[in-house]
Amino acid sequence: MQKTSSTTKLVIFLVVLGLISYLASLYVDWLWFKSVNFQSVFSTILLNKIGLYVFVFLATALLFAFNLRLTRSHMGPVKEPVYDDEEGRVIYLDDEKTPWKDFLRGKSSRWLYLGISLFAAYLVSSVAVDNWIVVQQYINRVPFGTTDPIFSKDLGFYFFNLTFYKFAYGTLMMALILLFITLGSIYLINASTDLLFGNWRQFSFAKGHLATLLAAIFLLKAWGYKLAAYDILFSPAGIVYGATYSDIFARLLSYRILLLLSIIIAAVILANIFVKKFKWILISLGTWVLVAFLMGSVYPSLIQKLVVQPNEFNKEKPYIENAIKYTRQAYSLDRAENREFNIDYNLDISDPSHQSTIDNIRLWDWQPLRTTYKNLQQLRSYYVFDDVDVDRYTVDGKYRQLMLSVREIDQEELPQQAKTWINQRLMYTHGYGLVVSPVTEVAEEGFPQFFVKDIPPRFSTDLKIKRPEIYFGEKTDNYVIVNTEQKEFDYPAGEKNVYTRYEGKDGIKIKSFARRLLFGWVLKDYKMLLSSDISNESQVLMNRNILERVQKVAPYLSYDGDPYVVINDDGKLYWILDAYTGKMNFYIADESDPIIKTYSRIFPQVYQPLTAMPESLRSHLRYPVDMFSIQAQMYRTFHMTDPSVFYNKEDPWLIPNETVEDKQVKMELYYLVMRLPEEEKPEYILMMPFTPKSRANMVGWMCARMDGDNYGKMLVYNFPKQETIYGPEQIESRINQNTEIAQQLSLWDQRGSRVYRGNLLVIPMGNSVLYVEPLYLQAENNRLPELKRVIAAFENKVVMEPSLDTALLKLFGQDQRVESQRTGVVLTPGELPGATVAELAKSAREYYDRANQLLRDGDWAGYGENIKKLNETISRLEEAVKP
Template sequence: MNQRSRTSLGIIIVAATILVALIGWGAGLYIDWLWFKSLNYQQVFITYLASNIGLKILVGIIMFALLLLNLMLTRKSVLQAVEASKAFRPMFEDDNVITINYPPRVDWREQITPGRLTAVFAGISLLLGFLYSSTISGEWTTVLKFFKQTAFGTNDPIFNKDIGFYIFSLPFYQLLYRLLASAIFLNIVLVALVYLLTDTARGGLTKIFRFPAARYHLSVLAALFFILKSWGYRLDQYFLLLSSSGVVHGAGYTDIHASLLAYRVLTVLSLITAAVIIANIFLKRFRITAYAIVGLLVVSILLGGVYPSVVQKFIVLPNEFNREAPYLANNIKLSQQAYNLDTIERKDFPAGRTLQAQDILDNRNTIENIRLWDWQPLQQTYSQLQEMRLYYELKNIDVDRYMINGEYRQVMLAVREMNQNQLQQQAQTWINQRLVYTHGYGVAMSPVNEVTGEGLPNFFLKDIPPVGPTDIQVTRPEIYYGESDDGYVIVNTKTKEFDHPQGDGNAYCLYEGTSGVKVNSFLRKVILAFVLTDYKMLLTGDITNDSQVLLYRNIKERVPKIAPFLSYDSDPYPVIDSKGEIYWMWDAYTISNMYPYSEPFDSRGNNYIRNSVKITINAYDGAVQFYIADSKDPIIQTYSKIFPNMFKTLEQMPDDLREHIRYPEDLFQIQARMYTLYHMTDPQVFYNREDKWTLPTEKYGNEEKPMEAYYTITVLPGEKEPEFVLIMPFNPQNKKNMIAWLGARSDGENYGKMVVYEFPKQELVYGPMQIEARIDQDTVISQQLSLWDQRGSSVIRGNLLVIPVKDSLLYVEPLYLQSEQSRMPELRRVIVAAGDKIVMEPTLDLALQKIFGEGAIPGKQQEPGTQPQTPTEPTEPVPQDTVKELAAEANRLYDEAQAKLKAGDWAGYGASLEQLKQVLTKLQEQSQTQ
């Protein structure tokens, strides 16, 4: 194969590769269009496509035009250099050498013509323009937000510009500056390279500024670059308000009195440098140009680096607080605004109050909703009891509240999803994975505080089909869309679709939704097979024109594909509506890293967040709805302008779903962490960190871990009705006692309101780890825990909950036992602490009775279908004390009492006798049951 053939083959291969890539891109685009259309979000898709592709095309065309223009300006010099090089022919004389040119040698310089040179320049410009346009992928939202921006109504304290300028305008200007600066720089490099080559072709000494054309051309480009650099310095001054170099985030004394001055001086010097460069085109004094550029560089180092360091060291540090006080105040004020901390209501919570039995009776709605089940042990128990088949999986346990049989109850629930990876190996065929096992089925639900006699959850909904003793019914239990990663499936085919196990066989169903991409022609089937890289779709005869392909069934992939510009909570949760259909609810956030003076909450520098959107996803048909939860947020207002038909108001959400919106835990954790510092509003106190709080820790299992925020139903101090509240306690810095607790409300008109209850600083309120220490130091409890850990089982200490009851606190920690032979934790004890008393009993009611007496527990009739809460004798492991153990404990207490009597410790003697009496009572009870 000769050189020409190889070249032609290479061109064909490249062209074919480009063609296949274009076909693949177009096919994927077509399927995405069909998918967006099936969800009625085709307008969103068009906006995204038009702005993303349109922006790339616009940038590519501009770059192409700039490159071609500058290259064409060099064309005359190139052609002159070629002509000049033809006259430069080295002569070799040798009488003894005969040179034979066969075939005749072709001079490459003869091939360079004006037309061909223009074509080469156009090709280079087109290629570089295309590559350059790909660098702005994802910037379409920056452009659209600039043109559709909404004012915040609040100005920054330094430049007096609306916050919207920093959120919307400044990122756009920075993008524009980056594009123009890199474009000019690329043109300078390319043009300089062309002039360098042409000068070499002339046989010169590579002094490209010898020729007027090169001198004029490069000088103009350099002048444009420094004019643009002047604008860049002006933009940089606004970024000072996002500086992290001072005592707090945002511009400090040095930034305002040194760095800002430097940027303003450099702005002017850059313009002067550009003028000098233009002037020297005619003056031809290139040393002056060099001096101007070097001078600008030296000034930027002195003013931008050395001078701020001197100011910081000799002016700020000797008197730091007085210098930084105004900027500390700016940081406090704007950080509170960025996280909505300025809306938190502050109230006093009395300390030292002792709960009485009547207080427990008056707050039974709080007591009956104390969460005794933690999601981690409960997930293992759910898996053992309710997954039913290998291919089902209860991925997550979520917390919510429902009106159940007329009572407001807090529950835990999980959706039973399909996990095809858990099918038997021989059953993992294409037919089974794509056509048969297409969906999960049903929900498991249990109250947070009830336990059967075996220490297991008392289910409100269980089994397949889901049934239970309450008025909650599930009429559409099929789960086609959830948190599993089973990929796409094809429904409405000739193959029977598995619905759920039924007796010794299976029940089958037909999908009734319309959310899939319809396979209504052979061409569409080919396109789908190509996009999904699944050739088996073309070979099977089970797919008909009525079949649908369900794509993006994982909601964590489905929703962000529609709205990639939002950030999402880590925990979507299922909801059962009044019609018995299952929905997923998911919180979404608008965030920014451009809020001036605000302290960042993550490593990416994000320093503004709002829970602006609530999302519902139908678990059966995958329909997605976006509801604006915070209409005051300017960012979501801007997105509403960009996508006018995408968002609905929260009032448009069905009432039975709106009852289940809750304050999101991720946002609450961020706000709580920021509030540990930004509850201080006095700059002096803030600077010295005199009243810094910390988030508490707790003992979970056998490890000390950061305490997680928790939901509970309680009556807040001063309120009359129970409500669903998210709570986080606070510790003072370097202390373990509790200083305050923060609550976020979720119900009705109070949704989104936050209140912090602060304790008197001069009184002791036990913090979570202090309660944990008291548990460890209690001889009866610690001995019992050690005993259980040695009897073929392990003890799991659950989350410690601090429950506000009236104007006092109740501490509750569940204990689970797990056998070595079975990973199914059982709730066997509840530890309750109130005031100076701490007890451990089989149930919460018994523990409260032990502390507050018989009057704390009302005589309560069991509802039909519920199980008694008094544990019966388990088989494995045995949580009750055996007769032998109780006898040994009685002997120990008797000896201890005698020793204290001899020592004259009458108080200790009485306490030992009281404990001995309790052990003897248990011994009597055990003897009667055996």
């Protein structure tokens, strides 16, 4: 007895401890949501979870309690034992009577049945509670305004109604099956084998009770077949994704037959309560299994082979048309504007309309650039450049494409002796600043030209940063405590360090010792209780990883996998989310979308129209890479709108391969600043070229626009079918076959250097196409990539030169001139072998004047580059005038 009492107390203690931990964690969550001004989200989620849990719990508990009460009331009285044997054992005269039966019929059984009811309710409600969002989507659903071609239902039915019905079906089925098993076990223990094999007049209530439940299960199963019939719209088995001929005329028919059969089986089971023909039930169940197999597998296969395949196109044509129409609508491919790209090779590279495109051709791939950033600008081991982002800015009055990388802090990289609690929680709380470089410019030794660099930030343009601290980012995965007596490390300054204090108000204030105890419990950090550096004014910054942060507020949304940082006009850094304070705002880009309108009804205080976003941030919005990647993948097939062409797969497109780091890989989407054909000014786009399946030449390219009112619009440019335009793989092959390039690459390899081939860019210009590929050189024992050569190709010509400017000059001949954004020098034929003395003298003068100007501006890198070129030009001039 003493042992039982101790066990009970231990169980109660553990339950109470678990409840306290849960409530403490819940309260900390509430404090966090309140600190970021999304307490309405927390309340909505919590109340909906509680409401759904309580409803399902009570409904399940009442269902079990009612049925168990009926079971108990029809099991008969408990008989007293006739005598005890000498050893004190209870001996029953009834051979069928056992202690289990005695317990099930005794007075204490009501507590057992109550426990069973509550446990079953706990199981069912625990599974159901995570579907609160499904219930809310159903309640707040917004119609799509488009109906499907098979069942003529609004598309919203499949997003909201069907999901809710399947949830309700699954919950009811789980409850009924649990109830049937529970009651069956009790009746079996109480009635032994007579329940199954005795005559039907014995235990008639038990059999009737179980028969009723089994009939209810089959009636519910009939509803399940009704719901499953809608799934043919998502069938992946046919010639297209979705309903096809065999789905409509075989699978849909099978679901309807099985639905009817389930109702018949339920009726037979109920009828047998009165007519006592048990074999009818067995026959019905056997028929159900057989029909399910035949109609689910055999019959659709026969229809496909005997009816569809002999005349497949005519049978499947309506469904191919449906697939084309609705797939294009679903992925917004029907909104893509198709234009013809009438190719010619009369490109005037000196045309001012092309200058913005040339100035923004990306020569830096993010992988080697990140390595270079790490070597040149990491500055301390505990700083890390996790990613390199690309975006467009107006810099010194010019529209430029820039590459940016945030200098985050990684506490794992602190020296081992520095990994103390104070350092990791109070002192090393944030990263600092970022580096910025233009995509085209190259400084001496093949390194990037920095617009922003160093700690504290140094600027060579009109870009300014007023709050360089990075408290929230892609690598900030741990919590920290700010506004403590311990100064926060800000950045290193020679032999000393500079310290700071967090000025934001978005953390969770400690306020009291009770809260400190609470955080210590939830975060499992007892040192919070002992630290004298923490005061009531201190704040806890939690959930600092930017993706985890927004997912905690809106877990039902899908997020692009490449968040990017923005330098705002106010000098602050944003992840389209504040990098300093962690403030979050959710904006609706497409207010006609019924899904986001539904979520707006569920969370009315979360979403804002896109017009509410500050213009300075809206000008940096990028089209999501992940989304455009999916659309490009789908467009490869669904650009074919003719059912016959689609069926015969006459014109499928492919995403081409390219050579990156000597490996064949699929071409990546890339950003460009360019003036689109028929447009008046340059703009920022995300693009992807396409090649046909059977050949390597290009057939077209697709882009997503991002600037101003054109944000989100897609364009597809189709090349003339009678023209052959080189595709990326063909250009890569021509590069490999170029003897001069091959010799140079081989020479570098022999010297122990590793050549890294960058991304090949296909760049439409005017009515022509230019191809550019950077080459990086990296010593085997020193991972510091340097941009050493630029390969450019146009029409039938491929060149490799030290810079983009000289490559373009060599590619397009000596009658054109290229304005260099990198140095501001006008590059002319004077740089080419065979230039006249006058041309060389003119170039020398231009280098000299530009070098002096850059010296006055404090641009030492530009000054050095121009002096270097001046010396080279003077040497060539001396050679030219030798007798």
